[in-house]
Amino acid sequence: xxxxxxxxxxxxxxxxxxxxxxxxxxxxxxxxxxxxxxxxxxxxxxxxxxxxxxxxxxxxxxxxxxxxxxxxxxxxxxxxxxxxxxxxxxxxxxxxxxxxxxxxxxxxxxxxxxxxxxxxxxxxxxxxxxxxxxxxxxxxxxxxxxxxxxxxxxxxxxxxxxxxxxxxxxxxxxxxxxxxxxxxxxxxxxxxxxxxxxxxxxxxxxxxxxxxxxxxxxxxxxxxxxxxxxxxxxxxxxxxxxxxxxxxxxxxxxxxxxxxxxxxxxxxxxxxxxxxxxxxxxxxxxxxxxxxxxxxxxxxxxxxxxxxxxxxxxxxxxxxxxxxxxxxxxxxxxxxxxxxxxxxxxxxxxxxxxxxxxxxxxxxxxxxxxxxxxxxxxxxxxxxxxxxxxxxxxxxxxxxxxxxxxxxxxxxxxxxxxxxxxxxxxxxxxxxxxxxxx
Numbered sequence: 001x002x003x004x005x006x007x008x009x010x011x012x013x014x015x016x017x018x019x020x021x022x023x024x025x026x027x028x029x030x031x032x033x034x035x036x037x038x039x040x041x042x043x044x045x046x047x048x049x050x051x052x053x054x055x056x057x058x059x060x061x062x063x064x065x066x067x068x069x070x071x072x073x074x075x076x077x078x079x080x081x082x083x084x085x086x087x088x089x090x091x092x093x094x095x096x097x098x099x100x101x102x103x104x105x106x107x108x109x110x111x112x113x114x115x116x117x118x119x120x121x122x123x124x125x126x127x128x129x130x131x132x133x134x135x136x137x138x139x140x141x142x143x144x145x146x147x148x149x150x151x152x153x154x155x156x157x158x159x160x161x162x163x164x165x166x167x168x169x170x171x172x173x174x175x176x177x178x179x180x181x182x183x184x185x186x187x188x189x190x191x192x193x194x195x196x197x198x199x200x201x202x203x204x205x206x207x208x209x210x211x212x213x214x215x216x217x218x219x220x221x222x223x224x225x226x227x228x229x230x231x232x233x234x235x236x237x238x239x240x241x242x243x244x245x246x247x248x249x250x251x252x253x254x255x256x257x258x259x260x261x262x263x264x265x266x267x268x269x270x271x272x273x274x275x276x277x278x279x280x281x282x283x284x285x286x287x288x289x290x291x292x293x294x295x296x297x298x299x300x301x302x303x304x305x306x307x308x309x310x311x312x313x314x315x316x317x318x319x320x321x322x323x324x325x326x327x328x329x330x331x332x333x334x335x336x337x338x339x340x341x342x343x344x345x346x347x348x349x350x351x352x353x354x355x356x357x358x359x360x361x362x363x364x365x366x367x368x369x370x371x372x373x374x375x376x377x378x379x380x381x382x383x384x385x386x387x388x389x390x391x392x393x394x395x396x397x398x399x400x401x402x403x404x405x406x407x408x409x410x411x412x413x414x415x416x417x418x419x420x421x422x423x424x425x426x427x428x429x430x431x432x433x434x435x436x437x438x
Contacts, residue, residue: 023358034108037116038124040066046072046112049133050103052087053242060242067193072121079117082110089151089373094222096350097361099139109133137377140183140243140283144385145170148279154216154257155191155266155276160422162265163200166212169258173284178251178291181237181283183243186264187276191265193423195237215268225422226261233294234260235280236431238341238374243281247288250435267406267423272300289375290334290435295327297351297391297430302419309345309397309426311414319394321354325387332437335383338363340378341429343404345397345417346371351430356388376431384437395428 016243020268022221037043041178047055047065055065064070065078081087089266090104105113105123116122147167155161186192200208207228225231246252277375288368299306299320325331340349350365364377397417403413405424 002285014050015225021424022399031438032120032204033312034111034115036120036122037112038070038122039116040124040126040129041117042130044068044129045132046105046109048106050105050109053135053211055140057428059129062135067122070121075117075121079114079350081117082113085368089307089370091366091368091375093365093367093369096365097377099403100378101136103135111184113117127420132242138182138244140281141245142181143183143281144284146279147262147282149187149218149262149264149277151189152277153264154273155268157221157266157268158272159269159424160193160265161265162221162223162263162421163219164211164226165219165262165264166208167260167262167280169256169260171256173254175286176253176255178253178285179234179246179252179282180285180287180288181243182247184235184237184241185281185283186237186280186360187278188271188274189239190271191266191268191276192237192278193265193272195280196263197234197236197277198261199232199234199254200226200228200230200254200259200261200264202255204229205257206257207263208259222263226263228261230261234282235294239372241375244294244376245283246433247382250292250336251285251288252293253291258342265421265423269405269423292433292435295432295434296395297324297432298428300391302428305418305426307419308425309399309417311398311399311416312401315347316397316399317394319392321390321392323387323389324385327387330387330435332386333377333434334437335363335385335432335434337378339374339377340364340366340369340395341374341427341431342369342371342395342397343423343426344371345399345403347396347398347403347424349393349395349428350393351394354390354392356386356390360392376434380385385434391430393428393430397426421427426428 030137037056039290051065051307054061055063063074065074088103088105091100092099150166153163155226184195186195211227215221262280309317338351340351342349346368353361353363353364355361399414399417401411404414419427
């Protein structure tokens with residue numbers, strides 16, 4: 001079975017929301033009337049179901065929303081973020097497809113939070129607490145194994161330092177195991193741009209040990225991929241990701257004596273000299289019903305300079321389509337989830353299947369790209385890809401002065417940009433979790 005040799009991260013996303021509310025008999029968000037609103041009876045169920053997944057002490061969000069006092073304190077900020085469409089950071093256009101774990105707020109939920117805020121954030125009665133809004137949780141559900149970088153590493157290259165670290169698969173696993181869930185845990189998320197956990201088989205292990213030994217200091221330099229023969233990756237992390245479970249009874253095989261090659265991309269454009277120890281967590285099963293793999297997808301000509309994004313252009317677009325069944329030896333396969341990856345100049349993107357009969361089936365469409373909230377999205381109904389179909393990928397960028405990253409308080413001057421590994425370069429990448437069709 002073949003694998004496309006274009007590697008860049010896209011972890012399956014689990015993000016979060018902020019919240020707070022509006023007014024008695026308030027009519028907002030499409031004319032929804034919600035009446036009297038109280039924290040315990042009406043607001044807490046929404047926060048617990050769709051916001052606390054990130055808004056807890058030590059979570060990815062900047063503040064907690066786990067109790068009445070914290071929710072009341074952050075009410076104004078939360079309402080502002082909700083009404084501006086910033087929170088919750090659910091990025092897919094839901095007209096494109098139906099996804100598991102959709103934690104976007106309904107019009108009624110927005111109106112409820114707005115009403116609570118405008119009514120003065122009344123507490124209500126804890127004895128009458130409502131049940132949390134049910135959202136299928138796609139995050140890593142169980143941690144069976146944790147592995148860290150062997151020692152701390154302080155990035156030395158500017159503005160980007162790609163470093164790979166060799167981590168042995170534990171010896172206590174004496175038979176083939178299956179990774180059925182993954183999460184990366186950046187040690188210093190201020191400088192960690194992305195993380196990929198590559199899999200190296202026992203027959204490849206010596207080559208990676210040699211790469212590590214040939215370079216002084218922890219790990220070795222590894223732009224593009226892990227630097228050795230493997231191009232198989234188990235999982236990745238990009239900003240906004242909280243890990244993922246693979247579909248029920250599926251997983252990726254790992255043999256005894258294998259290695260995890262942990263590639264960490266450090267962006268030192270803003271912060272330098274910070275030591276980092278990044279780790280990974282795995283859900284591990286002894287057997288699964290079906291093997292899955294992660295399939296990156298991009299135009300092979302783009303990494304060799306074929307994706308020019310001119311300076312001062314407001315909307316540059318690149319697109320590509322191709323019959324993808326070669327990755328499964330011309331067999332039909334199943335797409336379980338899909339995600340997109342660009343850098344800071346990206347504005348919107350989508351991927352779809354152009355069927356051999358002429359129809360088009362949307363997979364993921366992001367209308368307001370935000371580098372800080374990336375991810376892959378699982379389909380409620382997995383999508384079948386047949387021979388003769390083509391996978392379509394389209395990305396847009398804004399390379400004007402108004403859309404540049406700010407360094408030391410000054411926006412960068414627009415320059416011609418192309419595909420590249422650096423944080424100020426760009427990419428257009430689709431990432432898909434797939435399995436062979438039955």
